[in-house]
Amino acid sequence: MSAPTRQQQLEREHWSGPVRRYDILKEGTIALSVVAVLVVALAAIFSSPDDPPLTLQSWATSAPADLYAVTVAELAGTSESATYGPPYNQGGDGVALGPLKPQRWAGVHQPVDPPNDFVVKPLETQQQPADVADALSTWTSATPDQQVAWATAYDTALNDPAGADGDASQVPDGDYGPVPTMAAGLVAMAGSGALDGILPAPGQFYSTDNTNQILFLGDGGYLDDAATAAHLQGNEWGMMNETGSFPGQEWLQPFSFWYQLPIFNSDATTGPAATLTANADIYIFAIIAVMMLVLILLPFIPGVRSIPRWIPLHRLIWRDYYARGRPAATKPTEP
Template sequence: MTRRTRRTETPESSAFPTRPYDLIKEATVALVLVALLTAGLAALFSSPDEQPVALGSWSRADSADFTATAVSELGGTSTTARYGPPYNHTAGAGQKIGPVGLQSLAGVRIPIDTAEDFVLQPLRRAPEPAPVTDALAGWNAASPDRQQAWTSAYSDALGTAPDGDPAQVAPGDYGPVPVLTARLLELAQSGALDGELLTEGGQFYQTDYTRPLLFLGDGSYFEGLARSRHLAGDQWGMMNETGNYPGQPWLWLYTFWYQIEPFKSSDNADALVWGLMALLSLILILIPFIPGIRSIPRWTRVHRLIWRDYYRTQQSPRRPG
């Protein structure tokens, strides 16, 4: 028995109908349209190009607030100075979930002495005239109680001066504090203080903005800018962008808890909201294993509504062939 093989002949390309097609033209048109569409949508819906806020711009825009903040850094009364871990060992500081202090568990990972890191060290590193050098020596020679008395008295005097202007502060025993803060203001307004704080880690090229941001956040100027752009926590700021642009809508649930009690007025709000979101995330992960909850789709039969065409086909009687 012989097997007959069937030979398939390849047809000629000319046997098929053809038409001209300009691939380059189509790609060019598509590229131009997509570019125009991208530029148009970006112009309408993109984030606004806000100028960065730095110590230099802050000190020039609100020198009184900068000086008052510098005094609080020098006296150890600023938010950062009393924050606790991960910046310092302030007793009793740090947020908790019940008896568990989450910040204390992490420990001090970024040690910061606000007086030394934000004021004194930048002044020592910059070329200083004799009055500033003498002021630094006088500060170092004083006892901690004396230093605290100077900064407290000068802070109170700034609070009663017209517009908080250091030039209009009433005479008093402020020690070297006015000289130190005035020189620090000069460094900030020149832009040198930003660079000084960035290079305190010992590296010339630095991308760690922790110190400048902490200094900036201790004042009221930065918070005022945030509130004017509806970015504060009680303004749903976590899910907003500057201006009237929508931000991250998927953060609505996280931000929601900050707007209601008991989170709204709690000193441990961040820790409590974090713990609640961790619990909700765990519940979401475990839904397939939780009796009752895992059966909700079967009880509600929503899936049959969504796939109604499929179930209608399956339930319809078959016609006899």
């Protein structure tokens, strides 16, 4: 057996120097307390706001006229959801990048039928007042053409800027069938809170699919008004904000930047600006894709990859390295 090394001898010797009492439990308790106080204080100062969720019940309570008008639009097939197109329905072509229509290519793979999914089926899930039940029976027994005629006539009269202008009490008499009663019934159902539990997935107690609620809310002005109040609109860098302009997802800044350009948030109804605004999402996605592709292919792009040799900022950053006479890396040869 070899003789122990000096290090091993020192490790075996009894310590005869000064000692100090050390209480690891006390130190751990103090450290934990300090960290807990800091966490609570910093969370109170810098945490994200905890706003209450938007519900169909709050919509019916805060803006019943808006919910009423949206219900009529769903039945008439004029709402944004009804005319959205794939992946929900065939109501439109969706966004387009010039002649390319990738939304159409994907097809309908999450079917949503707004008149039935947002209005008729929810009303059918519960026992309704006699007038609403009779209206629902009249609607379901009518032909599709008759249903469209009733709903379109009432939707037009309700939203006539020279007439009712959104006020149901001012709609002139006409052949609207059961539409007004069904719309009133859905608003009452939403106001009771029942619609929040039924709209996601009728017949299921638990559901994590909120597509129907989001689409339905998005068809009205209630959700848009809430986004405006919380500074979440696109022209306020809303994509990368928490509610109330709190700092949020900074990594979305390259996307949100383009929405600030007037050409992508124009009020124009015709011309290139209107086209770009209507299809802003896909155009901005394409711009970001090209930018990412340039970064990925940067080492292979002649001229661009030589910028560090022409503008040697790295020599300023690593000036100590070069001041010591370190050899620079071999310069690549341009093809």
